[in-house]
Amino acid sequence: MTSPVYNFSAGPAVLFRSVLEKAQSELLDFANTGSSVMEISHRSKEFERVNDETEADLRALYNVPDNYKILFMQGGATAQFSAVVYNLIPGGKSQPADYVVTGAWSEKAVAEAKGLGAKVNVVCNTKASGHNGSVPPVSEWKFSPDAAFVFYVDNETIHGVEFPEFPFDAVPAGVPVVCDMSSNILSRPCDVSKYGVIFAGAQKNIGPAGVTVVIIREDLLSRKSPDFPCPVCLDYKICAANKSLYNTPPTFAIYLSGLVFKHLIAIGxxxxxxxxxxxxxxxxxxxxxxxxxxxxxxxxxxxxxxxxxxxxxxxxxxxxxxxxxxxxxxxxxxxxxxxxxxxxxxxxxxxxxxxxxxxxxxxxxxxxxxxxxxxx
Ligand SMILES: Cc1ncc(COP(=O)(O)O)c(C=O)c1O
Known part of the structure; x- marks a missing residue:
């Protein structure tokens, strides 16, 4: 048993008990520093090792190809709804961004993109059926041929709607697929090479709230438009260039996520x-x-x-x-x-x-x- 209660929370959610025990055992003295991991500089060699190992373990676990960067960001998956607009629409306000809407979180992503002035095209929307997984056949989806990206949510946490498989082949050639994988990342195999960007708030399948994992294909790091001035803390390129250490990262959340990755590797x-x-x-x-x-x-x-x-x-x-x-x-x-x-x-x-x-x-x-x- 991993927890004294059976915790069915949608997030922040149950963590592996052995991970919590490991963190507990290191809490007062991390890596012989005499301090907890929360009390040491993010620029110390001890924390840099945590940061590097966490990234390497996730890369190994998910077979992340070499031409992808892994970023540890803040602001939750919600901040990523804005980050994708700030970072990934080179044609600015005149270039469409395509959204597949299958539940409450994809609706929120659309609302955020519209609020920032993006030209949103809704490819398909299951709202009329109460987001009950009545996803229309792909032949009826209305893609824009020149979209900056196609956005979808792999697992809609509130409505319980999960794509068995995303129809990548239907996406117009060259358009990157951006995926919110907050509530099912690392739960099944994933061919990362099919995606432009995958992001996930940690607090369900990864670790504690506070860190958001972003996996991004390198050629997408420089797609900003002056139409969408990007706050520095949401800038993928700056984050990647600084190995997620441009400003103070959520060190404890990264550390604990790293323990989860090691645990997942250890169990197979x-x-x-x-x-x-x-x-x-x-x-x-x-x-x-x-x-x-x-x-x-x-x-x-x-x-x-x-x-x-x-x-x-x-x-x-x-x-x-x-x-x-x-x-x-x-x-x-x-x-x-x-x-x-x-x-x-x-x-x-x-x-x-x-x-x-x-x-x-x-x-x-x-x-x-x-x-x-x-x-x-
Ligand atoms: C699929 C999905 N996307 C986005 C979010 C928002 O995440 P956050 O609260 O980390 O901003 C959630 C939260 O539950 C979610 O389940």
């Missing part, structure tokens, strides 16, 4: 964690399917997320908030925490990130069956 890398994640999701989707409509996941099967499972509890053909509250309360009493759905969609949401043990998902499935037996 992406192959091992993928099998673990698939199994956890199967167990819960199975419990939903076998409940004869008592539990219902609104997402189309092909787009169901392995990381975030939203579902409702039905009584007399209607979602029952009363039963959902009771479910969350009783689950908590059994040490299964943070199952309440996102405030914008209600219901229940179980988040099954890398560090959640299989036992957690099995325990929740068993509880679901028992609860349905009493209340269906």
């Amino acid at each position: 890398g992406i192959g091992a964690i993928t099998a673990h994640n698939n199994r956890k999701a199967e167990v819960l989707y199975d419990a939903i399917e076998k409940s004869s409509g008592f539990y219902r996941c609104p997402v189309q099967p092909a787009y169901r997320s392995r990381m975030n499972l939203p579902f409702r509890i039905y009584k007399d053909g209607q979602p029952s908030e009363a039963l959902e509250s009771l479910f969350v309360k009783e689950a908590e009493a059994r040490r299964m925490s943070q199952l309440k759905g996102h405030r914008s969609v209600g219901g229940i949401r179980a988040s099954l990130y890398n560090a959640l043990p299989l036992e957690a998902s099995a325990a929740l499935a068993a509880f679901m069956t028992e609860f349905a037996g009493k209340h269906a």
